[in-house]
Every structure is written in C-alpha cells, then in structure tokens.
Amino acid sequence: MQLLLTVLMMLATVTRVANGCSISGLQVSETSDSSITITWTNISYVDNYTFELYDNFQNASSNFSTDGSAYNFTFTELVAGRSYTIHVTLGCVGFSNYYGEVNAFTNMSIRLAGNATACQGRVEVFYNGEWGTVCDYYWSPQNAKVVCRQLGCGLTAFAVSYAYFGLGSGPNWLDPFQCSGYETQLSNCWIFFWASDYCSHDEDASVICLQVPSFNVLTITNKTTTTMTVSGTNYLPDSFSFWVYLRETASGKFVTTLPINSTTGTFTGLVPGRNYSVSVEASNTTFSYESDVVTDRTLPPRVNVYVIVNNSTAMTVSWVAPISDVDYYIVYLNETNNASVAYDLNVSSNVTMQRFIGLVPGRSYQTSVTAYSGINSQSSAIVTKRSFPPQVTVTVIVNSLTAITVSWVAPISDVDYYVVYLSETDNPTAVMSFILYSGTTQAFTDLVPGRSYDASVTTHSGINSQSSTIVTGITYSSAPVALGVTWCASWMRT
Numbered sequence: 001m002q003l004l005l006t007v008l009m010m011l012a013t014v015t016r017v018a019n020g021c022s023i024s025g026l027q028v029s030e031t032s033d034s035s036i037t038i039t040w041t042n043i044s045y046v047d048n049y050t051f052e053l054y055d056n057f058q059n060a061s062s063n064f065s066t067d068g069s070a071y072n073f074t075f076t077e078l079v080a081g082r083s084y085t086i087h088v089t090l091g092c093v094g095f096s097n098y099y100g101e102v103n104a105f106t107n108m109s110i111r112l113a114g115n116a117t118a119c120q121g122r123v124e125v126f127y128n129g130e131w132g133t134v135c136d137y138y139w140s141p142q143n144a145k146v147v148c149r150q151l152g153c154g155l156t157a158f159a160v161s162y163a164y165f166g167l168g169s170g171p172n173w174l175d176p177f178q179c180s181g182y183e184t185q186l187s188n189c190w191i192f193f194w195a196s197d198y199c200s201h202d203e204d205a206s207v208i209c210l211q212v213p214s215f216n217v218l219t220i221t222n223k224t225t226t227t228m229t230v231s232g233t234n235y236l237p238d239s240f241s242f243w244v245y246l247r248e249t250a251s252g253k254f255v256t257t258l259p260i261n262s263t264t265g266t267f268t269g270l271v272p273g274r275n276y277s278v279s280v281e282a283s284n285t286t287f288s289y290e291s292d293v294v295t296d297r298t299l300p301p302r303v304n305v306y307v308i309v310n311n312s313t314a315m316t317v318s319w320v321a322p323i324s325d326v327d328y329y330i331v332y333l334n335e336t337n338n339a340s341v342a343y344d345l346n347v348s349s350n351v352t353m354q355r356f357i358g359l360v361p362g363r364s365y366q367t368s369v370t371a372y373s374g375i376n377s378q379s380s381a382i383v384t385k386r387s388f389p390p391q392v393t394v395t396v397i398v399n400s401l402t403a404i405t406v407s408w409v410a411p412i413s414d415v416d417y418y419v420v421y422l423s424e425t426d427n428p429t430a431v432m433s434f435i436l437y438s439g440t441t442q443a444f445t446d447l448v449p450g451r452s453y454d455a456s457v458t459t460h461s462g463i464n465s466q467s468s469t470i471v472t473g474i475t476y477s478s479a480p481v482a483l484g485v486t487w488c489a490s491w492m493r494t
Contacts, residue, residue: 021045021092024348025327027250028104029072031187033080036104038088039072041327043348048091049073056083057128065091081108081127081173081187108187110150112207114165119153119209122165125173125186133168134177135199136161142181143189144207145290150185153209160206167201177205182247182279182293218280218294221264225272225299225324225378231264232280232291240282240289249275249295272301272324273373300326300371302378307385309464312361312413315385318353319369326371336364336384361390361413362461389415389459391466396473401449404473407441408457415459425452425472450477 023040030037038051046068053075054061066073068091078084083105090097111131112121123134144157179189222229230244244265246255255276258265270276276298280291303319310316317331331354334342345354359365364386370379392408399405406420420442423431434442447453452474458467 021090021097023090023099024350026088026100026102028102031104031107031185033107033109034078035074035076036078036084036086036106037072037074038086038102038104040088041348042069042071043350045092046090047093050089050091050096051075052087052089054085054087055079056085078106079128080106081125082106105187107185110147110186112147112151112165113168114206119148119151120165120207122163122168122204122206123147124168127173130170132171132173133201134174134205135172136203136205137199138178139205140178143177143179143205144209145181146179146183146186146189147207148209151209157210158208160208161203163202163204164206165204168204169201172199172201172204180252181290182245182252182277184293218278218291220278220294220296222266223296223298225301226270227266227268228270228276228278228296228298229264229266230278230280230294240284242280242282244278244280246270247277249277252277270298272298272322273327273371273376274298274325275374297325297374297376299376300324300373300378303329303369303371303380305367305369305380305383307367307383309385309388310355312388312390312466313359314355314357315359315365315367315387316353316355317367317369317383319380321349321352324371324373326373328372330370330372331367332370333365333367335360336366339366359387361387361411362416362459362464363387363414364462386414386462386464388464389413389461389466392418392457392459392468394455394457394468394471396453396455396471398473398475399443401476401478402447403443403445404447404453404455404475405441405443406455406457406471408468410440413459413461415461417460419458419460421454421456421458423454424448425454428454447475449475451475 022043023046024043025041027039028036029039048068049066049070051064051073052061053064085101085103087101088099090099109126111124113124115121124131125134139159139161141157141159144159148154148157174191177189177191183189218230218232220228221231242260243257244260245257246267247253248255256267274297275295277293277295279293282289301322301324306318308316326349328349329347330344331347332342332344333356343356347354364384366382366384368380368382370377390411390413395407397405406422418436420434420436421431422444432444436442452472454470454472456468456470458465
C-alpha cells in the first residue's frame, strides 16, 4: 500500500511539472528614483517566486520572495540612477526552476546649477548618494533635449560645453553620455563610464532650455490592429515643415517616419497589440522643435476561431495565433438559446486551443475568443456548433409471430428526431424505418415468423447524427404456449 501511494505521488508530481510551472512576459513596468517594479503573467503551477536583486555598481546582491499568486513585485530603497540586474527563480512542486533576468536603471535625479534661471545651467546628477557633474565629451543637443524634457523645461535645448555656467564640484559622474533625444529620463540613455577620472570640471556640460511650449499637443485619435492615427494642434508659423516619428516603446526601435502637411498622420502595417511611441518634429532653417511623446497600443488581433465537435459532450475551440503582442485570451462558450448558461476560461498568450467538456448532447453552443492587449480587447466572430446527439441503447422485444417492438431510453439531450430501422438479418436491403419526433418505442408488424431481424435507432440533432449499436431479434416460429404443453404438442405431432 505504501509503495502504491509513493508511485501515485510521483506520477502526480510529474504531471504537474509537465503542465508548465512557468510564467511569461517578465518585464520592468515602472521605475522611480528609489524603486523598480517588475511584472509578469502567471501561466500555471508556481508556488512561490525568489528574486535576486544584483547591484551592478557595488557587486552586491539581496534576496526577496513572494507568493506564487503574485503578478508583480516592487524593489524599494534603491539608489537613484543605479544599474540593477534581477534574477527570477520559480518555486515549483518539488523543485526550483530558474526563469531568467531583467535589467533596469532607477531614475536619475538631475538639477541645473550655476545660474539663476531654473531651465538653464550646469547639469548635475545625484548618484550613489552624492551630486556630481557630467563631462561634455560627446555632449550633444540630443542629450540636452532629454535633460530639458525631464526637468519640464520644454523640448528645445542647446548643448553647452566647457563649464559655461561655472565649474562644478564633486565627482564627474558621466563620461561619455549619449542619448537619442527620445528618452524620457536621463538614466535611459547610454552610459559608458560612471565616476570618470578622464574629465575635469572645466569640461562640465550645461544646457539652455528655451522653454518653448509644445508646438503640437498630440493625441491618438484612432487605432486598429495595424494602424494608428495621430493628430495635434500646431502653434508654429507656416515656414516649418513637420515629420512624425514612430518607435516601439519597449525597445526604442525606430519603425518609420512620414512627412505631414496637416495636423494628422496615419501609420500603417503595425503589429497588433504592440505599444508604440509617437512624436512630431518641426523644423525650419533655424530651429528644430520636438513635440511631446505619446504612447499607445494597437488593438489586439481578431482571431479566426475553429470548433471541432469531439463527441456528444465535448467541443474543442482553436485559433491561429497571429504575429502580435497578446497578453492573454478569454475563450467563451454559451448555450445558443440560453446565454446565461456560459463558460469562460482565461488562457495565456502561448495557448491556442481550449477543450470544453460536460456538454449536453445535441445542444447548440456559441463560442468566441477575445484577445487582450493591455486595456484593449477584440473579440472574434461567433461560431455556432451543436454537440453530437447521444448514442442510445436499444432494446428489442419480440411480441408475436409477426411483431417486434424496438425501444430505448431518452437521455438528457437535445434530439430533433429519431429514425428507427428494422432490416432482415440475411437481407439488409429489406429495410423498414420510421421517423419519430417524440416517444421512445416503435412497433413493427407484418413480419415473417421465425425470421431474424436487426434493429437500430439513429438520433438526429441538426446536421449531426449518431446511430446506436445493432440489436438482433427473432420472431416466433410458432405461437408461444406454456413450456410443458408446447413440448407435448410437438411430441404428439412427431
């Protein structure tokens, strides 16, 4: 008995491991000066999570854990502007499974010094508990633009070198330091050295933010699975030309740009459910201005649903996963004539099939699949199918020399009608049949005495049908009487 229990426990453990113990979509969702939040999507069978937070500056690590039902975790009391690596290990039944890692910077606090104006001055960053300066090596208008954006000082900036606003003090934290100009935080830019010894304070970098209000207040006015329309209000003279830019938000990867001659622009050929960042640049022969950046996700795809009727009580719903960024699907199944009797199941983005069991034979069901990407969702077309009708169990009662009654038990099901068949065993072409819309018995008369007959019942539900097994009965060859009398009569005839 103990051995049997041990084997069963081992089988249960193997089954659970085979079903996954996995997550998906691990990412850094939010950062601040002192915190990093990671999020993920639970798939199945995770009991707990263990996180190792590695401080890349101090080469030190700390361990954290949380319950397996969680879907996010926030690391707090971190150092501003510091690089961290987070290792994630899944706690599963009987074993641990290393999942992967993500890298993140906490936001870098910045300020401008050396001038009475809040939006121009020497750039200083707070790192490792101390304010320091930035080296002007590779200092560019793109770098200055990010500084002005982070400080709320407009979107147009001049990059100034050689300690234009005076010599700073303390360490020179960044050298070199390069931005694309589209980052929202200085900490998101490329950093080659921290605490460089190659730069003196007479090379401190500065900015002059022009504090020009955003020339174009952008909004995303329309989106589909593959298009996104951006519009805005222009406050600049007619001498400016405009280009609208589209980037993937997560990677910053440039996707496309297009010139616009009005206040709207539409991007096409996008990936369903993906998050994009959009901005507009205006320029003339003297100035170049960049608008605020807006982000949004395209709508998730509308999948094509296929339904396979497996048997009387089961259906399998499947769909093709397109190239898209889908967070999860919800699969719906409800009775066609009673929408309140419904099933809905939440499945992860890497699943494209769901089986429903315990259905009523012959009943009509409607099914659909809704894809979710963030707060956006889109449902498939509704597909209607009926489960197969039941296979009834047939009983044959021989009534007399020339009559047989076929009967069956009506199950809980939706049957439109029954077709009752009776054929001669040795001559299957000699068939009699009746269609019954109600009732569970059918009598056949005028049969040949002593002949063998095969009976069956086929249930019909819509275009689906299912036949019972064949049951054989033989009509009496002579009138049945009491056993003793029959034997006596036969003996006397002999």
